[in-house]
Amino acid sequence: MNKVSLVIPSRVYVLHLAVFGVFLAGALWLITSLFAAGLVPLGSALSGIVVFLALIFLRRKFTPLRWLAISIALALLFTLYPLLYTLFLSVTNMGSGHLMAKQQALARYESELYLPAEGETYRWAAYQAGEGVYALWLIGEDGTGRLAVPGAALRTAEAVEGAGALDADGFPESLAGYERLPLNRTVPLLSQLSAIDFGEAPDAIRIRSLREAAALQPRYRYDAAQDALIDLETGAVYRPIEGTFTSEMGDELPVGYIDFVGLRHFQNFLGSEGFREPLISMLLWNISFAFCSVLFSFGVGLVVTLLFEDLPGKRVIRALLIIPWPIPVLISILIWRSMLNPDLGFVAPVLEAIFGASPEWFSNPLWTRVAVILVNIWLSYPYFYVITAGAIRSIPGEIYDAAVVDGAGGWNKLYHITLPLLLRVMMPLLIASFTFNFNNFNVIYIFNFGNPPMPNTIVPMGYTDILISFVYRLAFISSNITNYGLAAAITVLLFLLVSVLVIVQLRFTRLFKEAV
């Protein structure tokens, strides 16, 4: 008997299985719900991730991937999927009025009810149980009484307990927990009462007039055969055109669904005059902003390093110069915003005292651009200072000794040794910094929201807007119409531009060679 060996799973393994089982059940429920709602991209992505996790965790043998699984799953969901989903969005019409899948939009219309002008009606009386809580007693055309309260099924008179004797009109004079409202108190409540759906869908009752109440009926019916939504109240037939339900008369229903529009967004901003020109000027500014930011931040950092590294008191100087570094970016920008504010800041009075005038830092396109670059230099030169100082210190002293022997002076050493070596070390950093500043939303948006606005553009754009802040404007700001599709299309353009930078950068990156 002792010889019989059973494979007994360890307690830890059983625990793993249990936890994973719960996770799996939840995930499956979520995925089915997503597919049922027509959200195919997200459903598919989650399915892929769950299959991946299942493959790793259900193998009993330890595999190294198990320890990477959560990180990989997160990266797939929050880094890779958004990238692919952006591509998907860029060829759709997603935006205001087009936020859900077709099934969701149809379900929404099919649950919409209306009060028909004809059909069976009820006489009614109102009862009140406290502030804003009402019930109706309904008497049908056949004379049967029913109690209707919001959010619950109708109850026949027999099923209602605590109903008192009926009055001449057939309504109970009292109702347990409720107070009967006489006509003179019902009239002022009429508009309030007629906004309430009594009963429960699909048997919801609404008041039509002081005398009549009637059952609400579904307003729309979807006819799958001809792919059309029929308005039962007016008889109009709405057919989907690019995700918008449109009638033969050209009327559009407010809620549409996400549909493909092909490359229309790309054609829009590459092809249409009104779009292309401001967009090109925005791109040029975007590049100059990133370039100037990197150049001047690096420049200041370099000058500071070269000038002060052998100066007595350099530790104090250094400590003071990197003060901007630890201050959170948002706060730094808010500080500059207040300092430059013409009414509240101290810069305007000082400049006016010296030069007799102060630039309009927030409304003049040129000066606002100068201001954001200035702020950005303040934010980023300490970083370059610290890095440059470290890099210069790491240049071996023998190289300089050899140069001195060859008769090189200070400038020669700087030109022929320090700068070339430094640039080689700093190149990946400079390119990374360019990429970062190319998408430096914070400085642009927090300082002045991308304003001052450009006049006469098709969609709102500002003179200091860079592409990413324009994307933000399109997707989240334009208070009336948001256009995720167009925003995504511009993001795709940004991805392409950044990719070029990334490829250049990877050629220089030490970390890349080390890692792979």
Place this chain on the structure above:
Amino acid sequence: MSQTREFPVSGVRRAQSRLPRKVLGMFIRYLIAVILILFAVIPALWIISASLNPAKSLIGGTFFPQNPGFINYEQLLSNPFFPYVIWLGNSLKIAIITTALTVFLTSLSGYTLSRFRFTGRRTLMMAILVLNVFPSILGMVAIFSMLQQLGAFIDWLGLDGHAALILIYVTGSSGINVLLVKAYIDTIPLELDESALVDGATPWQTFRHIVLPVMTPIVITIGVLTFIASYGDFVIARVLLKSSENLTVMVGLQLFQTDRFDQDFGMITAGAVIAAIPIILIYIPLQKYVIDGLTAGSVKG
């Protein structure tokens, strides 16, 4: 200065002219130092001064307040319309959870990538590197829309919740940090953990008791960087969070500032000063780790 070059001079005169030249050079360098220090320091001093200024608004703002006091701070902390204390609490909570999760996941992942050989390892590292060079802000439209869809089914994972925000931060800061940890563990001698494995320790025990204690410096570096980044983030929180009591302090301050700049200028400056304190408290003692991390992981500006 050019005179010395135009007129060849004797050795004695050259020695004489060198001293004033050196003094002049020093003077110019100190002058530049002072100008740059003013550029660096004035904004920081100004915000502190403004926060101590009891005047409601600083028309034509003076740099030194007349009778400084903490009234702006008192008003800020008791302001019913802008729940500043809640915002600060949200920010700290989010930053701490993000940091803990990031440190845990990156240590484990970095260890795995450094010590185990499995198919797809190189591809995986390449993918991490490439994916993470794209600024996460480029995904904001897609992430917003994704969370809108998820939130319809799982409430706490949707927009306006902290869970999704934390997961996005963790993902964002994990990528490059995993490679940093991996590079660090590569420098730890392999014999150290191999002997433990030979003695029959499980991979987890080896990691927990042998490798983790040795990698404390990189763990601190990553912790500090992650905390600073997640506490200071503006844009992702701005896109995801909506209701006032869920905002982080950075988003709250920005909205506060946009809405009521003129009226509550003093309170806003006080809020800015308080919000900067946690970062400065962490930064000063741990500066070395920040610099190490940024120098090594300079891929993400």
